[in-house]
Amino acid sequence: MNSKLEYAVITGASQGLGRAFALSLAEKGQNLILxxxxxxxxxxxxxxxxxxxxVKTVYFELDFCSDKDVIILTKYLNSNFNVNILINNAGTGGTKRINDASLTYLNTIIQVNIKATTVFTHQLLPNLKKQQKSYILNVSSIAAFSPVGYKTVYPASKAFIHSFSIGLSEELKSSNVSVSVINPGAMKTNPEITARIEKQGIIGRLTLLDPKRVADFSIKKMFQxxxxxxxxxxSWFIASLLPNKIKVxxxxxIVKREA
Incomplete structure (x- = not known):
C-alpha cells in the first residue's frame, strides 16, 4: 500500500454506467479499483x-452472489488500499411473471442489489473514514418510487437502496464521509437495450439516458x-408524484410488453 495514493472502488465497472463512472473519475486523475x-x-x-x-488501475473479477467472496475481497482492499470513494453500481434485474421466476432468479436480485451493496458499504466504511474526505455513491433506480408488475422484486430492492442511502447520509453527516444516491431510469448501455426501451413508446424514448452524461453529472453532484x-x-415525476392507482x-x- 502506498499511503499517498487513494482509490475509488467501483462495482459493476465493466460496462454501462459502471464503465462510465470509471472513465469520468479517471479523467479527473482518480486512481481506480474496478x-x-x-x-x-x-x-x-x-x-x-x-x-x-x-492513473493507477487495478481490477478484481467477482461473483457477488457469494457473501464470503465479497467479504474476502473487502478485507483485502482494506489491507492494501486507501479508499476515498465507493460507488455501489452493481445490480441486476429482469422482467418475468412472478410465477415464472425461479428462486435462483429472485435470490440473485436480492443478493446483488441489496446484500452486496450493504456488505461493501459496511466493510469499507472504516477505510473511508480514515481518509481526509470520502464519498459513497449508491445507484438505485427510478423504479424505487413505483412498484411495477412483472418486475416486482427489482423495484423493491432499489427502494431499499434509496432508503438505505438517505438514512446512512443522515447518520454520517457529521463525519468525513458524504453519501449520495442516484435513481436513474433506462440507459443506452448497448443497441439491444436501447431498441427494447424505445419499443415501450414515447415514455421510454423520453426517459432513455446516456450513461456518460449520467456519470459526469452524478460525480459532480457527489463531490458537492x-x-x-x-x-x-x-421519470421522477411519473414514478414519484403520480398516485399509485395511476402509475402502477x-x-x-409498459413493461408487460417485455414479458
Missing amino acids: ISLPNQKLNQLAKQIEEDHY GTTFILINPI PMMTN
Whole structure:
C-alpha cells in the first residue's frame, strides 16, 4: 500500500454506467479499483484507462452472489488500499411473471442489489473514514418510487437502496464521509437495450439516458455533497408524484410488453 495514493472502488465497472463512472473519475486523475463479474473484459478496460489517463488501475473479477467472496475481497482492499470513494453500481434485474421466476432468479436480485451493496458499504466504511474526505455513491433506480408488475422484486430492492442511502447520509453527516444516491431510469448501455426501451413508446424514448452524461453529472453532484441526485425530472415525476392507482397500472402495462 502506498499511503499517498487513494482509490475509488467501483462495482459493476465493466460496462454501462459502471464503465462510465470509471472513465469520468479517471479523467479527473482518480486512481481506480474496478470490480465486475468474470469474463467481462475488465482487464482490457483497466489497461485502457491506465494508458489513456495515467492513473493507477487495478481490477478484481467477482461473483457477488457469494457473501464470503465479497467479504474476502473487502478485507483485502482494506489491507492494501486507501479508499476515498465507493460507488455501489452493481445490480441486476429482469422482467418475468412472478410465477415464472425461479428462486435462483429472485435470490440473485436480492443478493446483488441489496446484500452486496450493504456488505461493501459496511466493510469499507472504516477505510473511508480514515481518509481526509470520502464519498459513497449508491445507484438505485427510478423504479424505487413505483412498484411495477412483472418486475416486482427489482423495484423493491432499489427502494431499499434509496432508503438505505438517505438514512446512512443522515447518520454520517457529521463525519468525513458524504453519501449520495442516484435513481436513474433506462440507459443506452448497448443497441439491444436501447431498441427494447424505445419499443415501450414515447415514455421510454423520453426517459432513455446516456450513461456518460449520467456519470459526469452524478460525480459532480457527489463531490458537492448532494444526497439525493435527481437525474431525470420526467421519470421522477411519473414514478414519484403520480398516485399509485395511476402509475402502477401505467408502468406495468409498459413493461408487460417485455414479458
